[in-house]
Amino acid sequence: MKPVPYPTIQRFPLYLEVIKQLQIAGIKTISATDIAQNLGFTNIQVRKDIGYTGIIGKPKIGYNIKELEKVITSFLGWQNTNDAILIGVGALGSALLGYKGFEDYGLNIISGFDVNKKIVGKKIHGKTIMHIDDLKSQVKRLKVSIGILTVNQSSAQQVTDLMVKAGIRGIWNFSSENLKVPNDIVVQRENLSASLALLSVKLSHKFKTKQ
Amino acid sequence: MKPVPYPTIQRFPLYLEVIKQLQIAGIKTISATDIAQNLGFTNIQVRKDIGYTGIIGKPKIGYNIKELEKVITSFLGWQNTNDAILIGVGALGSALLGYKGFEDYGLNIISGFDVNKKIVGKKIHGKTIMHIDDLKSQVKRLKVSIGILTVNQSSAQQVTDLMVKAGIRGIWNFSSENLKVPNDIVVQRENLSASLALLSVKLSHKFKTKQ
């Protein structure tokens, strides 16, 4: 099987959103053109992306929408809910704890961790906040493999080491620290400044439109 | 002048962060290798990226750190603070209002807008929340050109139309709606699900490491 390009993987969640919207509208089949128009992409790109999932569409008709949703969801590993914990319950962390959208991505944040005694033991957006000293025991107990890191840069590496020791295998890093982890741990950096940079540069007319 | 690749633009903020850290440590010159090691990139990539700014480095020594900061900052248009407003003061919107990191990106969120009467008139993280009916007059008065959109998908297009009418030129879109705007308006979509998708797929072993 050919390797799936990273940009394709990143577009899949957008396709899922369109699929969900159209499903709500009662639509049963969907073409690459439908998705493309909805998102402002070309139909060729969408078609090629969908091709990587191996789904077979019907010429003139398109894809069975239910089936397409299934193959993309399962490609992303979102068919079952993945439990996650979040470390660093500041402004951003609290927001993510309350963010409903993650359900669509198969992500379920079970609880938050922090060192701040004012919030430990409380609930934020319905999620219990525990002390970071309990991280290891809770990760073991809850069998969580994903950690969302929303501490500030200065404690990011230290907290990461704790997460790794606790058995976390994937880290979604919202801090700006370049985390050092063992080879078998996956880190995904979320870089808000990257898209702000694009917006700024586009606004300054240095570029044509697109992307 | 050659066009600067988008990925390069997206890496620039990361370089700036390393530069700032090393400046605090009192360092006066910095090489592409220094930055690369700090971020886990190759020195060739960093060197090529820096090359796009036109800065002249000294072989064996590297770049003057102050000067490098300046050329990257100015390339991104971050040398002066850009004022922005934020629309949709829910969980995510509130978090962004309180997010200190934006200062480094030359972004200053002046105020928030919402329709919720419970918060209109109040201050959140020191920023006044106004009613969306006042959007147009405030945008004119404050001469803001950037709008941060953190409403939910169902109202995203409607609010966008209001922003465009009010004179906003660049929209940072945190909703999952594909916004329709006139040609001269720049929209940058922030897609959290994209990096979660990468994390998920990497975790499911479908891929080797990297990126």
Place this chain on the structure above:
DNA sequence: TTATGTGAACTAATTCACAGCG
């Protein structure tokens, strides 16, 4: 005709290779 599916052509981005300088 309208859609899929796919090899081929093209474009973008990364990485290599090496000249030149302190």
Place this chain on the structure above:
DNA sequence: CGCTGTGAATTAGTTCACATAA
């Protein structure tokens, strides 16, 4: 040497072109 600067080679991703099917 260690580092910059840059054209060339390579790899990755997108877009084209067209065969095929309902």
